[in-house]
Amino acid sequence: MKIETSKHDRIVFFAVLLTATLVSCQGLYTGTVTLTQVVDSATREYAHAYNSGLVPAETASKVAVAYEAYRKAAGVARDALVAYKQTGAGDTSNAVQTAKQAASQFIDLIVPFLTTEKASQVKTQLSKANVP
Amino acid sequence: MSPELLTAILSFATRFGIDAATAFLSHRTASIDDAIEALRQAKEKSLDDYIREDARQRALATKTIGPENVT
Numbered sequence: 001m002k003i004e005t006s007k008h009d010r011i012v013f014f015a016v017l018l019t020a021t022l023v024s025c026q027g028l029y030t031g032t033v034t035l036t037q038v039v040d041s042a043t044r045e046y047a048h049a050y051n052s053g054l055v056p057a058e059t060a061s062k063v064a065v066a067y068e069a070y071r072k073a074a075g076v077a078r079d080a081l082v083a084y085k086q087t088g089a090g091d092t093s094n095a096v097q098t099a100k101q102a103a104s105q106f107i108d109l110i111v112p113f114l115t116t117e118k119a120s121q122v123k124t125q126l127s128k129a130n131v132p
Numbered sequence: 133m134s135p136e137l138l139t140a141i142l143s144f145a146t147r148f149g150i151d152a153a154t155a156f157l158s159h160r161t162a163s164i165d166d167a168i169e170a171l172r173q174a175k176e177k178s179l180d181d182y183i184r185e186d187a188r189q190r191a192l193a194t195k196t197i198g199p200e201n202v203t
Contacts, residue, residue, distance in 0.1 A: 028167070029161065029162040029163055029164055029166060029167040030161045030162040032162070032167040032170060032171065033162040033166050033167055033170045035170075036170040036171060036173065036174045037170070039174065040173075040174070040177075043179065043182045044182060044185075044186065046182070047179075047182040047183045047185065047186040048186050048190075050183055050186075051183060051186050051187050051190060063179070064179055067178075067179045068179075070174070071174065071175050071177075071178070072175075074171045074174035074175045075171070075175040077171050078168055078171035078172055078175060081164055081167055081168045081171065082168055084164070085164050085165075085168070096167075099171070099174075
């Protein structure tokens, strides 16, 4: 079966393709910024709890390891985005998704040291950081 | 493709495209540069940096409002 395509069809196809690309990129970039803001805000509160002597040494060690894993994943995601910006190629979504997973593991460890209000806020924001 | 269907798709694509473009222009969403910068800062700031920063603020608050008022 041969499908006839007109000039209008091609315009529609490219308009839809462009829109889909634009929208998916917006989600990824906005989600990434939200993710880093959530972690930053929660880490400030954790640091306050740590300096108040509320964090046991064993937990502090686990938190430090989880935070380093997040930093490393953030670095990999950054490199992937830089490469994508320069070449227009590469898988940025997987790298950002890995950073989000690392952030979630870190947040899970520090949630007991956040205020109830902050913990609820962080979990809501993290779920909103909808990295595709 | 029927003219009605073509018109409907074109209308949807145009409206959706304008919404996305408007969002970009009004800075309600982040760009790739925003995301790169956010990740750079996340990579550079260590947990010790946060702890030191909190300690500094705590020391400043103690000096300013008195130790009995610092929580």
